Amino acid sequence: MAKTLIQSIKGTREFYPEEMALRNFINDKVRNASQQFGYQEWDAPFIETIDLYAAKSGEELVKEQSFVFSDRGGDLVTLRPELTPSLARMIAARQGQLAFPVRWWSFGPFWRYERPQKGRSREFFQWNVDMLGVNSPEADAELVAIGATFLKSVGLTPDQAKIFVNNRRLMDAQFDRLGIAPENRLAVSNMVDRRPKMEPAKWDAYVLDGGLSQAQLDGLKQVLGNYDLWKENEELVRLFGALDALGVSAYVQFDPNIMRGLLYYTGTVFEAFDLTGGVRRAILGGGRYDNLLADVGGDPLSGVGFAMGDVVIGIILQEKGLVPTFEPSPAPVLVTVFDDALWRDSYALAAELRAVGLAVTSYPEPARLVKQFKYGDKMGMKVAVVCGPDELAAGKVAVKDLRNGAQQIVARTDAARVIREILAG
RNA sequence: GUGCCUGUAGCUCAACGGCAGAGCGCCACACUGUGGAUGUGGAUGUUGUGGGUUCGAAACCCAUCAGGCACCCCA
Numbered sequence: 204m205a206k207t208l209i210q211s212i213k214g215t216r217e218f219y220p221e222e223m224a225l226r227n228f229i230n231d232k233v234r235n236a237s238q239q240f241g242y243q244e245w246d247a248p249f250i251e252t253i254d255l256y257a258a259k260s261g262e263e264l265v266k267e268q269s270f271v272f273s274d275r276g277g278d279l280v281t282l283r284p285e286l287t288p289s290l291a292r293m294i295a296a297r298q299g300q301l302a303f304p305v306r307w308w309s310f311g312p313f314w315r316y317e318r319p320q321k322g323r324s325r326e327f328f329q330w331n332v333d334m335l336g337v338n339s340p341e342a343d344a345e346l347v348a349i350g351a352t353f354l355k356s357v358g359l360t361p362d363q364a365k366i367f368v369n370n371r372r373l374m375d376a377q378f379d380r381l382g383i384a385p386e387n388r389l390a391v392s393n394m395v396d397r398r399p400k401m402e403p404a405k406w407d408a409y410v411l412d413g414g415l416s417q418a419q420l421d422g423l424k425q426v427l428g429n430y431d432l433w434k435e436n437e438e439l440v441r442l443f444g445a446l447d448a449l450g451v452s453a454y455v456q457f458d459p460n461i462m463r464g465l466l467y468y469t470g471t472v473f474e475a476f477d478l479t480g481g482v483r484r485a486i487l488g489g490g491r492y493d494n495l496l497a498d499v500g501g502d503p504l505s506g507v508g509f510a511m512g513d514v515v516i517g518i519i520l521q522e523k524g525l526v527p528t529f530e531p532s533p534a535p536v537l538v539t540v541f542d543d544a545l546w547r548d549s550y551a552l553a554a555e556l557r558a559v560g561l562a563v564t565s566y567p568e569p570a571r572l573v574k575q576f577k578y579g580d581k582m583g584m585k586v587a588v589v590c591g592p593d594e595l596a597a598g599k600v601a602v603k604d605l606r607n608g609a610q611q612i613v614a615r616t617d618a619a620r621v622i623r624e625i626l627a628g
Numbered sequence: 629g630u631g632c633c634u635g636u637a638g639c640u641c642a643a644c645g646g647c648a649g650a651g652c653g654c655c656a657c658a659c660u661g662u663g664g665a666u667g668u669g670g671a672u673g674u675u676g677u678g679g680g681u682u683c684g685a686a687a688c689c690c691a692u693c694a695g696g697c698a699c700c701c702c703a
Contacts, residue, residue: 210676210694256703267629268701285703315703318629320696400699467703485702510703541661576663591661605663 214317214325221529226328228526229357229513230310233330236353237308240345242332245307247289253279255288255499270314270325282314286331286510288499294335295501303336322484322515330487333508335495340438343471343491343507344445350475350487350509351454357516358525364486366475367458368443371468371490373436374426374459381422387414392462395427399460399483426459433457442471469493471507477519486519487511532582534562535626537605539575541591549590552600552615556588559619579605586622590615 211217218226237244253271270282283289286309294305309331319325332349334342347366354364378388394413398406410420426432433439439457446455455473463472472490476483489509496504520526538553540546546569553565564584566575572589579587589601600618603610604625613621 213694268703287703315701317701319694320698323702396702463702488702512702539662571660572662573659574663578663580663587662589662593661601662603662608663610662 212325214319216324216326220531224529225517225521225526226513229328229517229520232353232356233308233310233511236349236356237330237332239352240306240349242306242308242349244309245293246309246311247283247286247293249283249312250280251283251289253281255292256281256284268315268317270316284313284315286311286313286329287495287508290331290333291495291499291501294504295496295499298496298501298504301336304342305333305335307335308332322518324514328513330511330513331508332489332510333506335504335506338470338491338493338505340441340471341445343438344442344449346489346507346509347442347446347455347473348449348451350473350489350511351451353511354454354475354486355451357520359519359523361453363479363523364454364475364477364519366455366473366487367461368433368439368455368471368473369457369459369461370433370436370439370471372470373432373439374462377426377432377459381419381426383415383419391415391423395423395460395462398427429459430457432459438470463488463490467492473509475511477515479523484515484519486516530583532564532584534564535585536561536563536622537575537579537582537584537587538563538565539572539579539587539589540566540569541572541589542569545569545590545592545595548595552588552590552618555615556619556622561619561622576605586625588618588622 216222234244253269256269269284271279274280290307294301310328312326313329314326316325317323332346334346347368350366354366374392375385375388378391379385383391390413394406394410397409401409407420410423411417415423433443443452443455443457446452461472461474463474468490470491470493472488474488475486477486487509489507491505491507493503493505495506496502536556538549538556540549549565553563556563564582566578576587585605587603587605589603591601594600594612594615597612598615599612600615601610601612602618602621602625611621
């Protein structure tokens with residue numbers, strides 16, 4: 204009775220086999236892209252003390268958007284809302300012994316206590332990729348290239364998804380030029396972030412209301428519309444040169460509107476968007492950070508990295524039909540069970556076929572063959588094997604190609620070979 | 629955390645104050661040694677949950693839970 208089922212927790216997702224297939228598909232593509240570039244897989248605890256996040260992340264993340272509870276000893280623990288603080292700690296703990304540059308990637312679960320909606324759940328998976336110990340535009344380019352490689356590998360074209368790149372130091376210089384005080388950079392960055400969501404006239408008023416002069420507003424709009432601005436910045440020139448060499452230029456574009464807020468990033472920033480919908484959905488985002496280890500007590504170390512949640516990309520892949528067809532049964536072969544007298548022979552046959560490397564499902568009880576074939580059909584199995592009284596007496600089995608209905612009676616010892624031929628064809 | 633919209637059969641939805649229905653799916657049979665097709669028949673509901681209004685509630689009101697949209701946030 205559906206009415207009496209206890210509900211799953213708000214904002215969590217249940218993975219039925221077909222959804223698990225999508226999750227595994229994303230996981231596979233993430234792993235491939237990471238390992239192609241030589242990154243090592245790693246992970247951190249799923250629960251951490253609240254102190255780990257309080258140091259760096261800011262109040263809102265911990266106070267409002269994390270699952271926090273006290274354990275039986277009375278300590279406050281947090282379901283990790285992000286990976287970076289754990290990364291910082293683990294790097295700092297072995298700072299003297301790691302081979303830099305460290306290239307690490309991870310794909311695991313995270314929790315944020317937010318109001319769920321489409322593309323945002325309270326429990327999700329996130330792909331993290333980081334390179335630490337080198338500060339160069341070429342290193343930044345490598346991270347962007349990994350993101351681009353992933354987008355390409357799942358079948359998204361540069362028309363459908365693109366990574367937009369900016370540089371915080373470049374923007375800071377522009378802000379300085381406009382007479383915007385350093386302490387107002389964050390506020391202005393937030394204004395820029397909000398711009399796509401507002402009507403132009405309203406945004407103008409909002410910015411003027413926020414303390415900028417008309418001249419500053421005009422200058423700001425000029426900066427945000429200047430897509431050649433990168434040519435004035437040596438870091439970005441080198442970055443785009445490296446991206447060209449890496450062969451991913453089609454997926455990358457300079458955009459002075461990319462801010463990714465926060466005091467967090469110090470140089471290159473980038474963000475990938477789905478370009479096909481009405482609203483640009485962020486697929487992944489990242490950038491360069493210089494102060495990663497300071498907060499956890501390590502020596503200064505520069506790094507660059509990005510993160511991608513599984514929810515938005517999963518929706519996009521489904522919308523675009525880029526998810527491979529779901530195969531309900533991992534085993535393509537069904538061994539039917541004829542009747543009570545013969546189930547033992549069917550089970551033995553199934554075991555023989557497994558012993559030579561075939562993935563085989565056997566029907567778990569004697570039943571009418573109609574029912575068993577229907578089951579095989581629904582489970583997407585490709586071959587059915589029947590071992591009835593006639594076949595058994597002759598030392599043979601019936602092998603049927605479920606896709607076209609063709610059936611052949613073959614010697615039991617030839618069954619595996621015939622099945623392989625059908626599967627290959 | 630704020631505002632708005634939506635919850636009816638396994639799924640998609642109808643009924644919009646007066647007997648809770650359709651399509652798809654499911655099950656059975658036609659067809660007890662052969663699936664996908666077709667036909668015939670069949671089962672399935674405390675209308676998310678709890679309260680209230682009413683002669684009468686799936687419908688109206690309140691609360692609550694869940695989902696969606698926008699805000700917020702996007703570490």
